[in-house]
Amino acid sequence: MRVIAGSIASARGGREAAFPLGMGRLAIQFGALFALAMLAMGLVVFAVAQQRIARRIDDALEYHSSKYLAPENGQSVNAAIVAARIEAWQQQKALSERTYILFAADGRLLAGRLRIPPPPPGFSPVRYVSRAHVVHKGRALATRLPDGALFVVVQHSEAAESLQAILPGVIVAIFASALLAGLAATMLFARQTALRLAETQAAADAIARGDLSCRIATDRLDGMFAQQAASLNRMLDRMEELVNAQRQFSSALAHDLRTPLTRLRGLLAAANATADTDALVERAERECASVIAIFDALLRLAELESGRHPTAVAPLDLGALVADVAETMEPVLADHGGALRLGRVDSSVVRADAGLVNQLLVNLLENVATHTPPGTTATLRVEQRDEGAMVILADDGPGLAPADRSRVVRPFERGPETAGRRGSGLGLSIAQAIVRFHGGTLALADNAPGLEVRMMFPG
Numbered sequence: 001m002r003v004i005a006g007s008i009a010s011a012r013g014g015r016e017a018a019f020p021l022g023m024g025r026l027a028i029q030f031g032a033l034f035a036l037a038m039l040a041m042g043l044v045v046f047a048v049a050q051q052r053i054a055r056r057i058d059d060a061l062e063y064h065s066s067k068y069l070a071p072e073n074g075q076s077v078n079a080a081i082v083a084a085r086i087e088a089w090q091q092q093k094a095l096s097e098r099t100y101i102l103f104a105a106d107g108r109l110l111a112g113r114l115r116i117p118p119p120p121p122g123f124s125p126v127r128y129v130s131r132a133h134v135v136h137k138g139r140a141l142a143t144r145l146p147d148g149a150l151f152v153v154v155q156h157s158e159a160a161e162s163l164q165a166i167l168p169g170v171i172v173a174i175f176a177s178a179l180l181a182g183l184a185a186t187m188l189f190a191r192q193t194a195l196r197l198a199e200t201q202a203a204a205d206a207i208a209r210g211d212l213s214c215r216i217a218t219d220r221l222d223g224m225f226a227q228q229a230a231s232l233n234r235m236l237d238r239m240e241e242l243v244n245a246q247r248q249f250s251s252a253l254a255h256d257l258r259t260p261l262t263r264l265r266g267l268l269a270a271a272n273a274t275a276d277t278d279a280l281v282e283r284a285e286r287e288c289a290s291v292i293a294i295f296d297a298l299l300r301l302a303e304l305e306s307g308r309h310p311t312a313v314a315p316l317d318l319g320a321l322v323a324d325v326a327e328t329m330e331p332v333l334a335d336h337g338g339a340l341r342l343g344r345v346d347s348s349v350v351r352a353d354a355g356l357v358n359q360l361l362v363n364l365l366e367n368v369a370t371h372t373p374p375g376t377t378a379t380l381r382v383e384q385r386d387e388g389a390m391v392i393l394a395d396d397g398p399g400l401a402p403a404d405r406s407r408v409v410r411p412f413e414r415g416p417e418t419a420g421r422r423g424s425g426l427g428l429s430i431a432q433a434i435v436r437f438h439g440g441t442l443a444l445a446d447n448a449p450g451l452e453v454r455m456m457f458p459g
């Protein structure tokens with residue numbers, strides 16, 4: 001079994017020019033998507049920051065407005081008191097981001113240096129011109145006094161103006177950085193993905209060229225790539241096993257057909273040299289029947305394994321069928337010098353084709369009669385299990401070595417003691433196919449001495 005490693009270098013050289021082209025488009029798409037996501041995030045952050053700044057400005061306006069409008073000596077303030085407080089603040093010449101204005105009820109300016117029209121009561125945006133003749137934006141809180149005067153606190157919104165001024169540059173910088181980062185990250189991801197997929201592609205190309213021994217190295221992979229490689233390697237193992245089985249099958253079929261056809265050719269060649277044509281015809285018919293039997297067995301095996309065999313699946317009393325087969329086959333084993341005994345037979349009903357199950361048991365018992373020495377005793381029993389019904393055929397013959405038990409269930413494979421005997425070598429293959437057809441399993445085990453065939457039918 002060869003692990004793909006060196007072939008990746010050639011795969012990189014041959015495909016790296018074409019493969020990143022498609023991955024490059026994918027990288028650009030993911031990079032642009034990442035950049036848009038970062039841009040949206042920047043806009044959200046800006047909106048939240050602007051809202052928090054506006055809230056802080058409003059809180060400051062409310063605080064300073066309430067301070068200037070606080071009652072004096074338990075009495076509500078009027079325009080004269082507020083004007084005096086504004087004049088006192090102006091005389092301090094303190095630098096502040098706020099200013100205070102008082103308008104009379106008729107709109108005349110009573111106190112304050114900021115020249116703006118009287119705003120409506122409550123919060124409102126305002127514009128004013130500084131001494132340098134620069135237009136500024138601000139936010140005002142206007143409160144109507146009991147005597148009709150209007151007290152206004154104006155907060156300069158320099159922080160908000162600065163934030164809005166740098167917003168375009170920040171957005172462009174965020175978008176450019178996110179685009180570059182996204183492209184770099186996705187190109188790196190694309191390259192790593194391409195290198196990992198190159199191993200799979202190299203293995204697929206090697207298999208297409210007929211090299212079924214190639215496997216994907218998993219020691220450098222992790223995560224889903226390692227899982228995918230392991231799954232593909234299991235698939236390749238199964239493919240190699242099937243192809244090898246097919247090759248062995250073809251070789252065995254050719255070998256098994258060659259023998260009777262060679263004998264048939266010899267009989268036909270001798271037909272002109274002897275007068276005993278009746279005997280020659282009889283022997284030729286036997287050889288033809290042997291060839292036909294092989295093809296019939298192959299057709300049955302193909303139908304069963306493909307699920308195309310005509311079937312009549314219905315509830316079947318397995319114990320009654322086993323007892324009937326044992327009664328029928330007991331004389332056959334006796335004619336070959338053996339014996340058949342019926343052991344424990346539990347009452348068990350399964351869904352099965354009675355004809356196929358009957359054929360299965362007859363084939364196995366004929367194998368015992370044909371391939372075991374005289375004096376062999378076979379025992380047939382049925383045991384009810386939680387998962388279904390177990391049919392067991394055990395004999396005290398020579399048995400099979402552990403290495404042969406998995407081999408003899410393949411088509412045209414035979415045990416060492418059957419060499420030179422007539423037969424297609426398909427009996428156990430057909431038996432296993434019948435059991436699998438019913439969703440069950442067939443296993444060979446040591447009976448110490450002899451062989452035990454265990455057939456599990458699901459309930």
